[in-house]
Amino acid sequence: MNRAQKMAQFxxxxxxxxxxxCVIAVGxxxxxxxxxxxxALSGFAFIAICGLTGLSPLLYKKERGKVSxxxxxxxxxxxASLAAYSIFWFxxxxxxxxxxFVLGPKGTISVxxxxxxxxxxxxxxxxxxxxxxxxxxxxxxxxxx
Amino acid sequence: MNKTQKGAWFALGVSILxxxxxxxxxxxxxxxxxxxxxxxxVKVWIWLILVLLAGGIAFVHWKRRPSVVDCxxxxxxxxxxxxxxxxxxxxxxxxxxxxxxxxxxxxxGSILVCLLPIIxxxxxxxxxxxxxxxxxxxxxxxxKGEKS
Numbered sequence: 001m002n003r004a005q006k007m008a009q010f011x012x013x014x015x016x017x018x019x020x021x022c023v024i025a026v027g028x029x030x031x032x033x034x035x036x037x038x039x040a041l042s043g044f045a046f047i048a049i050c051g052l053t054g055l056s057p058l059l060y061k062k063e064r065g066k067v068s069x070x071x072x073x074x075x076x077x078x079x080a081s082l083a084a085y086s087i088f089w090f091x092x093x094x095x096x097x098x099x100x101f102v103l104g105p106k107g108t109i110s111v112x113x114x115x116x117x118x119x120x121x122x123x124x125x126x127x128x129x130x131x132x133x134x135x136x137x138x139x140x141x142x143x144x145x
Numbered sequence: 146m147n148k149t150q151k152g153a154w155f156a157l158g159v160s161i162l163x164x165x166x167x168x169x170x171x172x173x174x175x176x177x178x179x180x181x182x183x184x185x186x187v188k189v190w191i192w193l194i195l196v197l198l199a200g201g202i203a204f205v206h207w208k209r210r211p212s213v214v215d216c217x218x219x220x221x222x223x224x225x226x227x228x229x230x231x232x233x234x235x236x237x238x239x240x241x242x243x244x245x246x247x248x249x250x251x252x253x254g255s256i257l258v259c260l261l262p263i264i265x266x267x268x269x270x271x272x273x274x275x276x277x278x279x280x281x282x283x284x285x286x287x288x289k290g291e292k293s
Contacts, residue, residue: 085232096261108255114243114264121239 003068004077007056008133015127018049050123080132084125092121149220150284155201157277160270166190167267227279234275238268 001009025043029035062068095117099109146154170186216224242264246256 093265096265099258100262103258105257105259107258109258109261110255111246111250111252114246114256118239118243122236 002073002137003060003062004073004133005137006060008080008130010056010059011053011126012130012134014052015050015123015130018047019123021046021049047119047123050126053126076133076136079136080129083132084129087128088121088125091124092117095120147216147220149216149224149280151204153277153280153284155204156273157281159198159201160274160277163194164267164270164274166194167263167270171263223280223283226283227276230279231272231276235268235272238271242268 022044025046026040027043029040029043030037033040099107099113103109173186246254246260250256
């Protein structure tokens with residue numbers, strides 16, 4: 001498994017753990033503790049765990065004297081970024097248009113919706129980029145050639 | 146001036162004009178009783194804008210000589226740097242756009258839903274503008290790039 005794959009795998013695991021914890025926390029706060037949904041949504045604070053993905057370049061450092069990134073890796077990276085940002089932009093437009101059509105042009109929405117849109121977008125980008133990277137290399141560790 | 150530069154000048158012009166247009170429409174729409182005036186403004190200008198956009202795109206992509214090479218390694222490198230700059234600016238603008246209203250109307254405040262598509266479009270146009278500026282700055286503004 002090469003460096004890009006290891007980093008993608010690390011990001012994917014971190015994001016999936018964060019999302020799972022968010023769902024569990026919201027579920028526990030709503031169904032077990034009995035908080036109203038508005039307050040139970042504070043369980044989404046676990047999404048902050050995604051910040052750990054920033055550590056991946058430190059965890060998987062470049063090896064000296066070894067080529068860690070070639071033309072093929074560059075192509076895969078480009079493809080993954082393109083897929084991630086295409087999906088992000090589609091979802092971002094959707095997130096902007098759906099409230100407009102559901103609530104009407106005169107409807108209002110809480111300002112908390114905007115950061116949720118942006119951070120949701122960030123998580124989407126990281127998730128899709130990791131999945132496409134791993135998919136392009138093949139999920140098994142055969143591409144350290 | 147090569148094709149990349151022509152495209153960048155075109156995108157720069159279009160994004161500035163559209164940002165100004167959005168600002169004018171918003172100004173008239175959010176004035177008391179000015180909603181109808183804003184909608185009328187959009188209805189009147191939208192066709193002209195679309196025709197100009199189509200004409201501009203056709204002009205940028207029109208090749209006088211099919212044998213001429215569109216872009217080389219240097220152009221690719223310039224485009225790559227510009228894309229990187231625009232991605233960074235995209236996130237900065239999105240974070241600014243999401244935090245700005247928070248400060249403007251308070252933590253428990255709310256905004257009109259019609260502002261969401263406007264924010265969306267404005268961020269897109271701003272990123273397009275930054276991309277074009279990044280390309281033109283790298284080529285040097287005076288059109289020193291290879292001719293096509």
